[in-house]
Amino acid sequence: MALLMSASFLANSPLAYGGLPVAAGAATASVVLCTAALALHWHGRDLWRRRVLWALASVLLLVGAAWELRSGQISPAWAAPAGLLLTEASLWARPGRRARVIGFGSVGAAAVVGLLARFGLVAPEMVVMTIVLVPTIATGVVCQVWHYQVAQELERARELAGDLAVAEERLRFAGELHDIQGGNLQAITLKAQVARRLVTVDPERAEAEMRAVEELARAALKDAREVVGGYRKVALADEIDSAARILESAGVQATVPDAPPSLDEDTEKLLGLLVREATTNLIRHAEPTAADVSIVEIDAQVTVTVTNNGAPSPTGGGNGLTMLKDRFTEAGGTVEHVHDGDRFTLKGTVPKAPQQAPVPPQRRAARPRRAVPVRRVVPKRARR
Incomplete structure (x- = not known):
């Protein structure tokens, strides 16, 4: 000029x-x-x-x-x-x-x-x-x-916030893994030392100790699978609040449910895993500016949907989504993900556990009526 x-x-x-x-x-x-x-x-x-x-x-x-x-x-x-x-x-x-x-x-x-x-x-x-x-x-x-x-x-601050959110999640995972496996590994080490010392003195006692080591190893493997598969058991509301805090620290405008419904422990665990997996993938692989978490109850099913923009080109499902689909399938639910332009939608549906209500001792048989689907949408709030 x-x-x-x-x-x-x-x-x-x-x-x-x-x-x-x-x-x-x-x-x-x-x-x-x-x-x-x-x-x-x-x-x-x-x-x-x-x-x-x-x-x-x-x-x-x-x-x-x-x-x-x-x-x-x-x-x-x-x-x-x-x-x-x-x-x-x-x-x-x-x-x-x-x-x-x-x-x-x-x-x-x-x-x-x-x-x-x-x-x-x-x-x-x-x-x-x-x-x-x-x-x-x-x-x-x-x-x-x-x-x-x-x-x-x-x-740079946004990238740093995303890296810190991922690092915080890794530290939390490492802490859970240490808490769960620390005791098992320590017990295995002690029993293996005892068996080594008794192998020439008391072979029968050494064999018993080695059987205990085998049982502990199996328990440790089971705990490791549970940690890798589902981390720890938390309420769905805690997972949504944690996701909102992580997204807020990364500069993403998040809209989350105001008061998630109270569900049984297994259902909340699955839906919490979906929210956590979606948040982790969103921070690590996308460059979003807005994200939306919604919960819809239809009859005996609960659906959680996480949508974000700024998604990169699809490169195939990762191990996290594959593991999530397997867990939902075992519970009778489904997991779907849709990539439309730069928008990515992850939706998980799982049936609610039937509630056993006490039946009065003498009750007149009622005339059967046709079931009407009941749909309830949880109100949401915006987090900046």
């Missing part, structure tokens, strides 16, 4: 044919050097390199303006490059003082140009362009740099 504006004014200047390339080259070199200094600022390079480039750009701007002055007056072609020079100079200051530098620099530039205009060295249009373009270009570029840096920081 600075080069375009400078070229537009130079094309209408009274410069001779031989002097126009010199002025245009000086303006172009000044803008290029100043842009290089801004690029060094963006990449966090040394300040002295930027100052050297800024000094060279300033000298070229002054040389070009002086060359144009030989043919008459200085045109407004140098206002836009001067705005870039002020931009780079303001970036030397701390973020809180850049506006002050731009203000003082704009006033100083306007004062110098106004003084030169009184002596007839500068065209009147140059005064107006200096007052308008210098602060506008400096403020616009500095604001763009600031907004882009803030966007990058937010993106």
